[in-house]
Amino acid sequence: MVFQEHQIRDKILIEYKYTMGGQSKFFIELMNNKKILGTKCRKCKKVWLPPRINCSECYEDTDWIELPHTGTIQVSTIVWYGAAAFIQNVPYGCAFIKLDKADTAMFQGVFSENLVPSKLKKGQRVKAVFKKKENREGKMTDFFFVPEDEWERWINKPEYEGGD
Amino acid sequence: MRKVAIIGVGITPFLSRYLDKTYFELAYDATKLALNDCNKQGIEITHKDLESTVYGIYNELFERQFMPDIFINSYIGMNDKPGTRIASGGATGGYTVRMAYAEVASGLSDLCLCLGVEKCNDCYDEKTGATTPQVLNAIAYSADMTYEYPMGMMAASSYVSMVNAHFEEFGSPSEEQMALVSVKNHGNAINNPIAQSPMKITVEDVMNSRIICYPFKMLDCCLYSEASACLILASEQKVKELGVENPIWITGVGAANTDCFIGNRESIGRLYSNINAAKAAYKMAGLDYDNIKNQIDVAELHDAFSGQEVISYEELGFVPFGEGGKWIESGGPEIGGELPCCPSGGLIGCGHAVGATGIMSTGEAALQLRGDADKHQVTIEKGRALAHSIGGPGAAYAAIIIMENEEAKK
Secondary structure, eight states: OOOOOOOOOOOOOOOOOOOOGGGHHHHHHHHHHOOEEEEEETTTOOEESSOOSBOTTTOOBEEEEEEOSEEEEEEEEEESSOOTTTGGGOSEEEEEEEETTOSSOEEEEEOOSSOOGGGGOTTOEEEEEEEOGGGOOSSGGGEEEEEGGGHHHHHTSTTEEOOO | OOOEEEEEEEEOOOBSOOSSOOHHHHHHHHHHHHHHHHHHTTOOOOGGGOOEEEEEOOOHHHHTOSSHHHHHHHHTTOTTSOEEEEOOGGGHHHHHHHHHHHHHHTTSOSEEEEEEEEEOTTOOBTTTTBSHHHHHHHHHTTSOTTTTGGGTOOHHHHHHHHHHHHHHHHOOSOHHHHHHHHHHHHHHGGGOTTOSOOOOOOHHHHHHSOEEETTEEGGGBOOBOEEEEEEEEEEHHHHHHHTOSSOEEEEEEEEEEOOSSGGGSSOTTOOHHHHHHHHHHHHHHTOOGGGGGGTOSEEEOOOSBHHHHHHHHHHTTSSOTTOHHHHHHTTTTSTTSSSOBOTTOHHHHHOBOHHHHHHHHHHHHHHHHHTOOGGGOOOOSSOEEEEEEEESGGGOEEEEEEEEOHHHHO
């Protein structure tokens, strides 16, 4: 018997309105005040970013602390082919960035006027750039990082601004 | 704990697409292959003798079915028996072997089916008319969905971070050293009939292939695959009862989950899951982390990306840290080298059918110990083999299985 193929078109779509629970303050301060908040363990003093309201090592509560908008690239890559949701953005840079005063590194986008691996090397100093208030939604996509020497030019673009 | 042996192996071909099979039909095929493998050895069992199943299925979005295991359970005739599903990212296969081992070692079952399947390429991107962007999207949902996914985190950008950081720290592996893994594994796959990507290529071909995620290029990455792989595990009592002549004993199972947030780790350039899983497996098997290269005959590694195989040589204790690149340059992991790694072709050569992959690797290693690996058979002297699985966000999950053939050791 000759095999005859049959395929069915379909998609799975689920809508969400999900709570950020104890981490909500991070997103509210990001959206309203361009602040980047980490949390500091009351016992071991470790500074978590992304923030955790509990220290996973000490089983103690943490306190919110405001972090500087500057940090250092720990490792990076430039993505040239990707998932459907991001394929229109390639090439894009991303990196694990340790903000000054934080003990952990956060994954974030790194934009550059000259997107080459040498511009995103380990040790590169970077600074946060924010979307304008009307475009901020309380999500990680409200901000990104740029090499420190490009920061002035990025925040002067009409769609972006610097923090305080 | 009771002794546990692999008595049957079934692996379907790894293909880019099965238009003539659903995931449960593929799972049936692998089960039947494993039962046939038993029967060929004179082990008289049918599916009715199997007491339980442990299913390895990574991603519901691939299968377009939440709880796909229960539908397989129906199709393979395992109704009214216990079945448990394992989902641990790219390490699903290794973790499934671990749990099937536990099912038998604990005494819950005497004959257990360890069955992995994945069918990813039913995902389809209407916009580009290709499967891959949607497959990658379905995988990308494994990243942290709030802090990392929106930034464009995906499998390649996650693994490449560890490999790039490892290079920063140790100056290894270089792009050319990574390319050697691709050349080796595509080449080994030529002798494996189930492999999806058998190819004779050069370092230059890899270096010239299109950039995916700096510095990974197309030929540094495995392809997503559709396949099913299956093991039949038996207790010592059952091995005796059935008169199994060539049981492959599982002597070490080690697993560890490291922090899924790469930025939380002490060093980004280490896969701590690998190191801890390896140490646990070797300890259980009575082997030595610092001398493991001389204690096993073959290793089936999880080479989702070429650079990751190189750093695995170091983390699994084959060579000191920083020397993985030099080791592949010297031919150490080649067939005929100090310790053949991925003689099957691995993921780069065979393809990556996630839930099935680690079970395929374990099955391949078991077939090597049995002397049944046909054209890609390596020399077995010590009677021991290793199978490695790693995966998940930031390669957080890892599982390592050590197997022994007591006959080969004599």
